[in-house]
Structures are given as structure tokens and as C-alpha cells.
Amino acid sequence: MPLLIRGDRLSDLHLRPATKDDLDDLTEVARAGFPDDPEFDYRFPYRHEYPGDNYKWIRKEYEEYLDQPEKYAVLVVTAPTLVDSGHCDRVIALAVWDISICTPHRGGDLGIDVRRDVNREHFKEFEKSLGRAFQYYFGAYGARQYHLWLLTTHPGFRRRGAGTMLCQWGMSEAAKRGYKATVLASPMGTKLYEHLGYNHMGSVIVRVKEEEEMLSVDCLEYTPPEMKNTLSRVMRRLCFS
Numbered sequence: 001m002p003l004l005i006r007g008d009r010l011s012d013l014h015l016r017p018a019t020k021d022d023l024d025d026l027t028e029v030a031r032a033g034f035p036d037d038p039e040f041d042y043r044f045p046y047r048h049e050y051p052g053d054n055y056k057w058i059r060k061e062y063e064e065y066l067d068q069p070e071k072y073a074v075l076v077v078t079a080p081t082l083v084d085s086g087h088c089d090r091v092i093a094l095a096v097w098d099i100s101i102c103t104p105h106r107g108g109d110l111g112i113d114v115r116r117d118v119n120r121e122h123f124k125e126f127e128k129s130l131g132r133a134f135q136y137y138f139g140a141y142g143a144r145q146y147h148l149w150l151l152t153t154h155p156g157f158r159r160r161g162a163g164t165m166l167c168q169w170g171m172s173e174a175a176k177r178g179y180k181a182t183v184l185a186s187p188m189g190t191k192l193y194e195h196l197g198y199n200h201m202g203s204v205i206v207r208v209k210e211e212e213e214m215l216s217v218d219c220l221e222y223t224p225p226e227m228k229n230t231l232s233r234v235m236r237r238l239c240f241s
């Protein structure tokens with residue numbers, strides 16, 4: 001990834017919807033950023049031996065998101081970066097928001113039975129445990145939520161506000177509709193979400209039976225202030241009636 005030349009200020013970062021032309025950049029940023037989320041090592045421990053498989057299936061995953069704009073908002077933040085021929089804006093962070101929880105995901109199995117970068121047991125347990133946690137903590141909100149599936153900033157571009165921009169997009173779109181924003185988070189993600197006003201609802205442990213290795217994932221939600229005010233008005237009315 002080229003060097004950032006002016007991105008110290010928030011004004012040099014730009015948020016926009018991703019397109020198919022961004023697929024290579026999305027894959028690169030995902031492969032550079034997600035290894036700092038422990039779930040990446042847990043699911044893809046053999047990615048260094050099989051980088052081609054890892055690249056291929058991650059690219060495929062983002063292609064599937066981009067093919068379903070009715071369900072997913074795929075967003076990127078770009079920053080001015082130095083390249084051989086001068087400078088240009090490059091993708092430095094990405095997010096995938098599920099904006100229509102009740103719309104089924106269309107897509108394949110992400111190569112689970114053929115790719116060699118993956119620990120299959122961990123991959124399947126991760127999906128199962130997070131599915132259960134989602135139902136437990138957020139299932140009751142049904143379609144009235146925006147759920148953040150994926151978020152990462154390239155390691156060379158962190159703590160400049162890119163993650164915040166990508167989160168705030170979903171938080172404000174959710175707020176416009178009177179929805180919550182929800183997320184199942186990594187330890188680094190949790191620090192960002194708490195900074196943005198999310199509440200920690202609980203945690204889920206991912207663990208394959210009889211293995212010591214495990215993963216802890218936090219469950220957080222954001223309630224827009226307008227919703228909190230409405231709720232407290234309703235509560236006050238109930239108390240005094």
C-alpha cells in the first residue's frame with residue numbers, strides 16, 4: 001500500500017459507496033486490516049501457506065455483497081496516497097452494513113469445502129455461534145436495525161477517523177428510520193464502538209468442543225438519541241397513568 005501523503009486531517013478522507021472497480025482494493029484492505037481481529041486467525045490460520053485461496057475467496061465475498069445492493073451497503077473511505085506516477089485517492093478503509101436484515105443473503109458457501117486457508121471447524125462454529133448471539137441479542141429488533149457486518153481500516157491509516165466515518169454513516173441512516181445500529185465486535189472494534197456511544201450488551205464465546213482455543217466476541221448496540229427520548233417519554237407516561 002502506498003504512503004499516505006495528506007491524510008492527517010479528516011477533511012482529506014472521503015466516504016463513498018464502493019463499486020465493482022474497487023474489488024481489488026477492498027480485498028487488499030481486508031487482507032491487511034482484518035488480521036488484527038482475532039477471528040481472522042481463528043478462521044483462516046493457513047492463509048500464509050495459501051495466500052492465493054485467501055485472496056480469491058475474500059474477493060468473492062465482497063463481490064457477493066456488491067451484487068446485493070438491496071441488502072448490503074458497501075462503503076469505502078479513500079485518502080490521498082503517494083504512487084509512482086504522483087498521487088491519487090486510494091481505498092484505505094471499508095465497511096459492509098446489512099441494511100435489510102430480513103432479506104436473505106444470496107451467495108455461495110465461500111469455498112468452505114475447497115479452500116485451503118481455512119480451519120473448517122472454526123469457520124462453521126464461528127458462523128453458528130454468531131448466528132445464535134445475533135438472535136439472542138438483536139433478533140427482537142427484526143428489520144428495524146442496521147447491522148454492521150464488516151469494518152476495517154488499513155493498519156497504516158488508523159486513528160484518523162476513517163472507522164468513525166464508516167460507522168457514523170450506518171448510525172445516522174438507522175437513526176433517520178428510527179432503527180438501532182447493531183454489531184458483533186472484535187476487541188479493537190469494541191473500543192471504537194464504545195467511543196461512538198454504543199452499549200455493550202454481552203459477549204459470546206466461540207469454541208469447538210474439546211478444544212482449548214476460543215474466541216470472545218462482543219455484542220453492542222447503538223440507540224439513536226431521538227429513540228431514547230421517545231422511549232423515556234413513553235416510560236414517563238406509563239408511570240404517571
Ligand SMILES: CC(C)(COP(=O)(O)OP(=O)(O)OC[C@H]1O[C@@H](n2cnc3c(N)ncnc32)[C@H](O)[C@@H]1OP(=O)(O)O)[C@@H](O)C(=O)NCCC(=O)NCCS
Pocket residue numbers: 033034036037093150151152153154157158159160161162163164165184185186187188189190191192193195
Ligand atoms: C477498529 C478499527 C476499524 C478502527 O478504525 P480507525 O479508522 O482507526 O478508527 P478511528 O480513527 O475512527 O477511531 C476513533 C476512536 O475510536 C477509538 N479507537 C479506535 N481504535 C482504537 C484502539 N485500537 N484502541 C483504543 N481506542 C481506539 C479511539 O477513541 C479513537 O479516537 P482517537 O484516535 O482520537 O483516540 C481498526 O482498528 C481496525 O481495522 N481493526 C482491525 C479490524 C477490526 O477489529 N475491525 C472491527 C471488527 S468488529
